[in-house]
Amino acid sequence: MQVSSLSLDAFKEMDYWALEKYNLSIALMMENAGLQLARLVAKKATKGSVITIGVGNGNNGGGGLVAARRLAAWGFNVNLDLAVSITKELPKAQLERALLFGAKEGIPKKTDIWVDAYLGFSQRLPLSAVFTNKIEVANASSAFKISLDIPVGISKDGKLTGFKANQVMTLAAPKTILEKLPSAVEVFVADLGIPKSVYDHFNIKMPDFLKDQLIAL
Ligand SMILES: NC(=O)C1=CN([C@@H]2O[C@H](COP(=O)(O)OP(=O)(O)OC[C@H]3O[C@@H](n4cnc5c(N)ncnc54)[C@H](O)[C@@H]3O)[C@@H](O)[C@H]2O)[C@@H](O)CC1
Numbered sequence: 001m002q003v004s005s006l007s008l009d010a011f012k013e014m015d016y017w018a019l020e021k022y023n024l025s026i027a028l029m030m031e032n033a034g035l036q037l038a039r040l041v042a043k044k045a046t047k048g049s050v051i052t053i054g055v056g057n058g059n060n061g062g063g064g065l066v067a068a069r070r071l072a073a074w075g076f077n078v079n080l081d082l083a084v085s086i087t088k089e090l091p092k093a094q095l096e097r098a099l100l101f102g103a104k105e106g107i108p109k110k111t112d113i114w115v116d117a118y119l120g121f122s123q124r125l126p127l128s129a130v131f132t133n134k135i136e137v138a139n140a141s142s143a144f145k146i147s148l149d150i151p152v153g154i155s156k157d158g159k160l161t162g163f164k165a166n167q168v169m170t171l172a173a174p175k176t177i178l179e180k181l182p183s184a185v186e187v188f189v190a191d192l193g194i195p196k197s198v199y200d201h202f203n204i205k206m207p208d209f210l211k212d213q214l215i216a217l
């Protein structure tokens with residue numbers, strides 16, 4: 001029987017296998033993730049929308065920074081809430097590009113759309129104080145909230161204890177941890193460019209990415 005949702009560990013295994021077997025790189029997949037995230041944000045935004053993207057020092061942050069660059073390129077007002085110093089090679093390069101494209105560092109007075117690319121599937125609970133403080137500030141804002149991959153601070157049983165996302169854009173395949181989110185939270189799955197043979201190998205149903213690379217679940 002094929003499954004459609006994966007545990008985070010099963011997803012990491014599939015992801016790693018795809019990277020190795022098909023000579024894919026994280027940078028390449030991050031580019032796909034960031035483009036789909038930018039599309040989802042742009043659907044919600046209007047011309048004058050103020051967008052804040054919360055960024056951590058990992059690949060989740062890197063995906064958020066690709067989205068920041070794409071949104072800035074489309075003319076949006078993009079702000080970056082850097083939770084920690086961005087020192088890792090890949091997110092650092094993405095940060096430099098996003099700034100060159102016109103994204104600004106800092107939290108503006110009012111945000112219309114707040115994106116959580118603070119932490120993704122490598123987050124360990126409890127979060128450090130710097131992240132809990134960031135989540136508190138974001139949750140106190142009236143902004144529409146979108147999480148990349150999984151919300152920062154989500155508990156193992158899927159309780160939305162952290163960032164209060166209105167939408168979650170998860171990558172490549174649905175994750176079981178997202179099944180227990182409140183029903184009002186809209187979950188989307190985005191195409192990372194992983195081929196069908198990888199889904200078949202792991203006995204997972206591939207979302208119909210031929211139709212659209214961003215699918216509402
Ligand atoms: N193929 C892939 O693996 C891809 C992954 N992408 C994204 O990358 C994410 C995973 O990236 P990473 O593994 O770099 O990690 P994350 O971005 O989830 O986390 C970054 C780092 O935060 C630190 N951290 C973890 N728990 C913490 C805590 N409690 N307090 C403070 N710091 C903490 C860790 O050092 C961790 O490495 C995914 O969720 C997804 O969004 C995408 O960008 C593209 C492709």
Ligand SMILES: [K+]
Pocket residue numbers: 060116117118119120147148149150151152
């Ligand atoms: K996230």
